[in-house]
Every structure is written in C-alpha cells, then in structure tokens.
Amino acid sequence: MINFCRNVVVKCAINFCAVFLVATTALAIPSTDATIAFNSEQSKTAIDIISKLGNRHYSSQSFDDQLSSSFFDNYLKRLDGNKSFFMQADIEAFEPYRYRLDNTLLKGDLEPGYIIFNRYQQRLIERLSGIVENLPEMVASMDFTLDEELELERKDDPWPLNTEQADNLWRKIIKSRVVSLRIAEKPEEEIVPLLQKRYQNQLNRVMQSNSEDAFQVYINSMTALYDPHTNYLSPTTSENFNINMSLSLEGIGAVLQTEDEFTKVVRLVHSGPADKEGQLQPSDKIVGVAQGDNEFTDVIGMRLDEVVQLIRGKKGSRVQLQVIPVSAKTEDEHSVIDIIRDTVKLEEQSAKSEILEIYHDEQLFKLGIIDIPAFYIDFEAMRKGDPNYKSTTRDVSKLLKDLIADGVDGIIIDLRENGGGSLQEANQLTGLFIEQGPTVQIRHSSKQIYRDGKRTSSSYYTGPLAVLINRLSASASEIFAGAIQDYQRGVIVGTQSFGKGTVQSLTALEQGQLKITESKFYRISGESTQHRGVVPDVAFPAIYDKQKVGESSLDNALAWDTINPIRHRKYFDIPAVIPALIAKHEQRMETDPDFIFLKDQLQVMEENRKITSLSLNEETRRALQLSIEGKALAIENKRRIAKGLEPLDDLETDESESAADANTADTADTAASASDAEDEDKEIGPLLTETGHILLDSLTVYQVDKVAATTKR
CATH class of the missing domain: 3.90.226.10 (2-enoyl-CoA Hydratase; Chain A, domain 1)
Incomplete structure (x- = not known):
C-alpha cells in the first residue's frame, strides 16, 4: 500500500498528563512526607535566566503581571493539561499566585512553583496508588454494554469539583484502556496485570522525582512563553542535546519528545536506521520497546530520558518499537516496527x-x-x-x-x-x-x-x-x-x-x-x-x-x-x-490514481478531526474499528483498480509488495506504453514525477x- 499519508489522524489518545516528563508534579499544600524543595543554585539559575531573557531574547517581553498570569496558566497546563489530577479546590488555592510569580522569580524565590509541584505530586501518588490497589475490582465491575463516552480532550473543561467526579473520570479512562486491550485481542487474564504494572511503573517514577525535575518543568513553563524554541536544559538534558547534535550516537536516528504520557517522534534523521527502515513516522507515539525478541517494556508514562536509554543501543543490535501510528484513528491501533541500530554517517x-x-x-x-x-x-x-x-x-x-x-x-x-x-x-x-x-x-x-x-x-x-x-x-x-x-x-x-x-x-x-x-x-x-x-x-x-x-x-x-x-x-x-x-x-x-488516493485519505482525516469522544461500549468501539479499516481498504482498492492492480482482500497484505506495485505504476501515465513504464526508475514516486x-x-x-x-x- 502506498505510504502517502500515515497521518490521517484524529486525537483519540487519552491525554492524562505528562507524568513521565513532569515526572513528579505533585504539590504540597497539605504537605507530604517527601516534599521537594529548591536550592540556592536553582535560585541563582532562575535569576540568570530571567536576566538573559530580558536582555537577549528576540521578542523583548517584559516579565510583568500579564506574563505572570500566562506563566501560571501554562504551568498548570504542563502539569495537568487534561485536568485529571488536580481538583478545583487545588486551583482555587493556587490562584493567589497568579500575579505574584514574576515578583517571586525575579528574586530567585521558587516557592510558589514548588508548592504547586508538590501538590501535584501528592495527587499523582494518591491517584496511582488507588488505581494499583483497586484495579482488579474496578475492572471486574465494568459493564462494557453501557452507552457511555470518554471525552478525548478536557483542556477546556473544568477540574473535578470533588472526589466523586474525579473517580468517575478515572473509571472512564481505565475502562477505555481495557476496551482498547480487548479489541487488540489481549487475553482477558493479562489485562489487569498489564495495567497494574503500567500504573505501578508510573507511581515508582513519581516517587523518584527530585528537585531538578520540578525546577525544569517550572522554568520551562515560563521560557516557553517567549517562544517554543527557548528552554532551559538541565545538566543531564544538555549532555543529551550535545550528543544528538554531534550525530555520533548509536541508535535509531529519531528525535523524540514527550506529549502527555506518550513518547512522540518529532523527526527522523535522514538516512538514519529508522528513516531507512521506512515505517516510523513523525508524530507516531511509542508505547513499547523490546530488545531483540525479548518481551516489550511498556513505556506509557515513562520519563523521556528512560525511554531514550531503552531505544539506544550498540550498533548492529535489534530493537522493536510498538507504536500508535500517526494515522491511527484510536489508540486501539498498534503496529510493531523492527529496527537495527546503527550510527548515522556523514556520507549517508x-x-x-x-x-x-x-x-x-x-x-x-x-x-x-x-x-x-x-x-x-x-x-x-x-x-x-x-x-x-x-x-x-x-x-x-x-x-x-x-x-x-x-x-x-x-x-x-x-x-x-x-x-x-x-x-x-x-x-x-x-x-x-x-x-x-x-x-x-x-x-x-x-x-x-x-x-x-x-x-x-x-x-x-x-x-x-x-x-x-x-x-x-x-x-x-x-x-x-x-x-x-x-x-x-x-x-x-x-x-x-x-x-x-x-x-x-x-x-x-x-x-x-x-x-x-x-x-x-x-x-x-x-x-x-x-x-x-x-x-x-x-x-x-x-x-x-x-x-x-x-x-x-x-x-x-x-x-x-x-x-x-x-x-x-x-x-x-x-x-x-x-x-x-x-x-x-x-x-x-x-x-491520477495516486493523487485521488491521497485526497480520499485527507478527506477521511478531516472527518476524523470532528471526533471529540470515544465510546466505552465495546461493541460500538469494535464497529468503529471495522468501519475505519473498511474505509482504508476501500480507498486503497480504488487506487489499485485504477492502476490495473489486483484489489486486496484486507489490509494485512504484505505492504512491501503493495508499495512495490504502487511504485511500478507511479509514472505509468507518463509513458508511451506499458513497456516504457516498466523501465521507469522504481524509486521515483508520484510526487517527484508530477514535479517533473x-x-x-x-x-x-x-x-x-x-x-x-x-x-x-
């Protein structure tokens, strides 16, 4: 199948929060036993950052009350963008800080940021601990025939008013996860242990959070207001940044970032292992990593640096990535990509x-x-x-x-x-x-x-x-x-x-x-x-x-x-x-069959963008999945028939063979005869041909x- 448009996308992934990047974003208004505090070096660093932004940044913004208010909102968004951990009472308790963050930060006082962070840490620990403990009973009580839905994005919704609202939200989130695993034909007896392991791993990472984690997310919530390319790099992040810039790292040749609880592909290094393999695409979300033929490690909710360490490896070794493709309509769709690690060479x-x-x-x-x-x-x-x-x-x-x-x-x-x-x-x-x-x-x-x-x-x-x-x-x-x-x-x-x-x-x-x-x-x-x-x-x-x-x-x-x-x-x-x-x-x-195919895919993408919620009724969800697959098959066969190729019975047909068929006919309309078309360079696709x-x-x-x-x- 011609790989024109893997990004026929709708945001059907559940956006919990950036647990792995924020790593521990709890807060301490009712203080926990493990309150995270800032230190004098971080205070000096914050003052230095504010000074450099004021003197050197292109936009020349004033760090005033207006920016303080935006800073406040952006910090909460980075910690809990899907509004699933904080309670409305927490937000009301933080509100007095809205116009004070500029004054406190200018003095190197990070206390407001750390108070908010510690409260978030507390909410994470409470929620994740409760899920791990009560998951078997929770799943056992679920009725998958009920007609209820989960909103895919809650950024414009209010925070839960009380524990009852928060518990109901998380019941739906977990129910959606269970439905996804059932549709993926995961054995029933493995679903609860898998989810327990996933949430326990997240909880373990939250408990390992430190002052540098809090400082980085707090400061970058502020620097991001100047522009998305201005950010603070901690000593560890600086080391990784320098490695990436040198292109000397042995791995798969992909630039990654965190998005909510997922690790997302930003771009591929040209001629790197992932680029050569041809399946991994920008905006794909990595949900599992396996070394060779070993069992997959679930990386949902994992810190970015930990995911990177799993993906990196010795040249010539094999890594498998389990991803939600950018073209996926729901997070029920997974694919497995096999990549041999290598070093990106200048000549390539x-x-x-x-x-x-x-x-x-x-x-x-x-x-x-x-x-x-x-x-x-x-x-x-x-x-x-x-x-x-x-x-x-x-x-x-x-x-x-x-x-x-x-x-x-x-x-x-x-x-x-x-x-x-x-x-x-x-x-x-x-x-x-x-x-x-x-x-x-x-x-x-x-x-x-x-x-x-x-x-x-x-x-x-x-x-x-x-x-x-x-x-x-x-x-x-x-x-x-x-x-x-x-x-x-x-x-x-x-x-x-x-x-x-x-x-x-x-x-x-x-x-x-x-x-x-x-x-x-x-x-x-x-x-x-x-x-x-x-x-x-x-x-x-x-x-x-x-x-x-x-x-x-x-x-x-x-x-x-x-x-x-x-x-x-x-x-x-x-x-x-x-x-x-x-x-x-x-x-x-x-x-042109290939351009008609692309336009058909883009039309489906526009339709999918209108989806704002996901059914928690298993039968309805399976019907949606079949509908999605049916549309994709119909579009592909429409293209194949127009190019004189045999239609497919399903989309499980070897894609490499399908892609070869597509490339064979890429320039057929430009040739004087079928024999002329067969002599065309098979590597030159329809976009280059039309440019010609x-x-x-x-x-x-x-x-x-x-x-x-x-x-x-």
Whole structure:
C-alpha cells in the first residue's frame, strides 16, 4: 500500500498528563512526607535566566503581571493539561499566585512553583496508588454494554469539583484502556496485570522525582512563553542535546519528545536506521520497546530520558518499537516496527542524484533530480585545509555538472524532510543558481540587520529549475527555497514548509544551559520565513497535518512579519506562468490514481478531526474499528483498480509488495506504453514525477532548449 499519508489522524489518545516528563508534579499544600524543595543554585539559575531573557531574547517581553498570569496558566497546563489530577479546590488555592510569580522569580524565590509541584505530586501518588490497589475490582465491575463516552480532550473543561467526579473520570479512562486491550485481542487474564504494572511503573517514577525535575518543568513553563524554541536544559538534558547534535550516537536516528504520557517522534534523521527502515513516522507515539525478541517494556508514562536509554543501543543490535501510528484513528491501533541500530554517517547524509526519464506531451525528456537531505559541512576538515572536505554545496556542484553533461532538460532539487543545518551552506547553495546577490536577512534582537549571500559574480546554472518542499522542510531549506522563489529563479512545488525562521544560541548558566532565540530570518523580499514558511507556487495536497506538524502548531511561536526588502534581480517571469502550471497540474490530478488516493485519505482525516469522544461500549468501539479499516481498504482498492492492480482482500497484505506495485505504476501515465513504464526508475514516486511534469510545463519561460549549455559567466 502506498505510504502517502500515515497521518490521517484524529486525537483519540487519552491525554492524562505528562507524568513521565513532569515526572513528579505533585504539590504540597497539605504537605507530604517527601516534599521537594529548591536550592540556592536553582535560585541563582532562575535569576540568570530571567536576566538573559530580558536582555537577549528576540521578542523583548517584559516579565510583568500579564506574563505572570500566562506563566501560571501554562504551568498548570504542563502539569495537568487534561485536568485529571488536580481538583478545583487545588486551583482555587493556587490562584493567589497568579500575579505574584514574576515578583517571586525575579528574586530567585521558587516557592510558589514548588508548592504547586508538590501538590501535584501528592495527587499523582494518591491517584496511582488507588488505581494499583483497586484495579482488579474496578475492572471486574465494568459493564462494557453501557452507552457511555470518554471525552478525548478536557483542556477546556473544568477540574473535578470533588472526589466523586474525579473517580468517575478515572473509571472512564481505565475502562477505555481495557476496551482498547480487548479489541487488540489481549487475553482477558493479562489485562489487569498489564495495567497494574503500567500504573505501578508510573507511581515508582513519581516517587523518584527530585528537585531538578520540578525546577525544569517550572522554568520551562515560563521560557516557553517567549517562544517554543527557548528552554532551559538541565545538566543531564544538555549532555543529551550535545550528543544528538554531534550525530555520533548509536541508535535509531529519531528525535523524540514527550506529549502527555506518550513518547512522540518529532523527526527522523535522514538516512538514519529508522528513516531507512521506512515505517516510523513523525508524530507516531511509542508505547513499547523490546530488545531483540525479548518481551516489550511498556513505556506509557515513562520519563523521556528512560525511554531514550531503552531505544539506544550498540550498533548492529535489534530493537522493536510498538507504536500508535500517526494515522491511527484510536489508540486501539498498534503496529510493531523492527529496527537495527546503527550510527548515522556523514556520507549517508550527502546529496545524491538520479535521472528521471519522463514522457510529457508525447515527448521523452530527461530530468536531473538532486536529493538534499541536510545542509551539512565538515568544519573540522575544512579548518585543517583538507581539499576534499565535504559540504552540501561542493557535493551538489559536482552532481550538477554530471547531470548537465548527461544532457538533462531541467533540474529538480528535492528538499522534502530536509530540516536544515548550516546557514552558510544554504547561502552558498543558492549561489549555484544565481549570478550574484543576497540570500537572507538576519534581524537580531538588537534590531540590527545582517545580510548574507553570494558576494561576487561567478558561473551558475541557468536552466529550468524546480524545488520540491514539504511540511518537514525547515530552516536552511526555507532560506534556499525562499531565495529561489524571490529571485524568480525556479518553480517551488509541494506543500507549505515548516516555518522555522528563528535562530537560537546556547549560553551557560549557574547550572545547565539556556537555549535562547536571539535572531529571526527574513527573505530578500522582506518576508519572514517564521511561522508561515515558504508557500509553494504549485501546491500538492498536504500529507502532514498542520495542526500537529509545523511551527504554527507550536504554542507561543513568534509571528510572521516583514522588514524592508532588498533590491534584487528577477531572472524569469515565473509568476506569469503559474496560473497555467496550476491548471495543467489540476487537470492531471483529476485522473491520477495516486493523487485521488491521497485526497480520499485527507478527506477521511478531516472527518476524523470532528471526533471529540470515544465510546466505552465495546461493541460500538469494535464497529468503529471495522468501519475505519473498511474505509482504508476501500480507498486503497480504488487506487489499485485504477492502476490495473489486483484489489486486496484486507489490509494485512504484505505492504512491501503493495508499495512495490504502487511504485511500478507511479509514472505509468507518463509513458508511451506499458513497456516504457516498466523501465521507469522504481524509486521515483508520484510526487517527484508530477514535479517533473510541472517543470516541463514551465520550459517556455526559460527560453532554452537544453540544459547542457546553460552555464555562463
């Protein structure tokens, strides 16, 4: 089955609270025996953080009563976002702190935060202890024929008024868990022990919480109000951050974060083990980890650092992940992914090229495709004077020359899933496609604006060019794509990019580090890439859910804005042909099986977003699951029949075989005959193929016949 859109998503996971990240978020107004307290180093660190935010952060916010109120709300949200642990009486007891957090924190007084944290700790211990003790009786008394429902998100609901309301909420939460396990065909006798073990593990971790856990969640509830990329890194977190940045860690090549009680995949490292395996996707939720063929360890509610330690391992060893796919409609859907751990190598991050032979308007063309997974440079080798040091620009320059020598009719730069990297390389890569000029503007918090780009005139590729982007194209990718668009140097195709247009730096603190947003990127047109990203000239259906992926999905993301543009050359009148390109693209899409398939999936996604509650009636829930599977099978078979493939009896058919079938027919509509289609490169999918058609539709604007002779000085 073609893996276009695994994110046909509805938020059906039960959002308890970030037990694992918050790790112990209890509070101590009625003090417990294990009250957590802050220390003098944390007080000094808090004062230092406030000072640096005030002096260096791009937004220049005042730490006043208004920010204090937002800080108060955000802290409660981080501790108990689903409003399932605190009671209304707790919130009323905390309310006097609402406009005092600014004054206390400026003095290094962390007491309000620790009081709230300890109360939360207390509520967690009370609730989890009660569940572990009473779970067998609770499950035994459940009636799965009753027509009752569980709300999927309670963030807009009030906190429970009393113990009776809280107990009823948790009865429904646990009942939903039991229904999920029954639908997953878990043996009845194993359900209670599994849930008891899960909640006991959470309770054990809560009991291990320490002052640094409380400090980190409290301070980051405040730093997040400045923007989502500004945060405090504890000494342990700093160590993990530095390991990840070096790309030297042996593991699966995935960046993870916590979301409620789940560990969520943020992104995959290009050419890393998980990326190569091909099943794990951004926004998938990891619920279990197994070493080799051993039994799965349930990681729901586990601290992020503990989950990471389970996933990391020796190169060549095998790890299994049990995940709730981003495409899952309910948390009843699980899949198991097998990954062999490895080290991500620089050469595997390198740009690569291939040639697409494509029939367009009854004529055969050759297009060069350059896939750029990241903007990389080997700074150490460059400093040592190594003449063969690796960089994105050096590698692409060589690939470009080879493609031109092969007589291609145009170039496609594929930036999908390229999360950025070296700003220097983004600037220099743009220089391969323009004669001279600026590439980006960088506005510092001091209001000073710096400009960077290609300073001297030199040879460059002048032929037809298209840049393919998607929602995971970010940062340096957006600078390159934005510059190509502003110079009207090529056609931008795909979906709106991520919108990461800010620059962070690391600064040392009394303990740990502060990652702080100090600057913002702007295009030469004066438009920021922040929040909005790059909007393509010709848009494809959005595979990734904007509500879950992208800068605009993050709380307190800095806004899009503009500064003065820079005078710059416009190479071709590309805007003049965009309407015609869109019309021809849409005409092809009306009959293209793969794009029809994608649109059908996106329609289902929109329908699922409207689901706000989940039935606790087992028969109703099973019917929902069958309906979901039936829709998915119908959509897949509609695509297969249109492509001349045999329909499937069920979705358990080997997906690799199905994907191979899909790729075999990816470009069949462009070929003159079936035999021509069989000769197509099987690795080139429908999105790249359609980008090729769009590029060929635009040839007239370049006024060239072939690319082979289109470099000049």
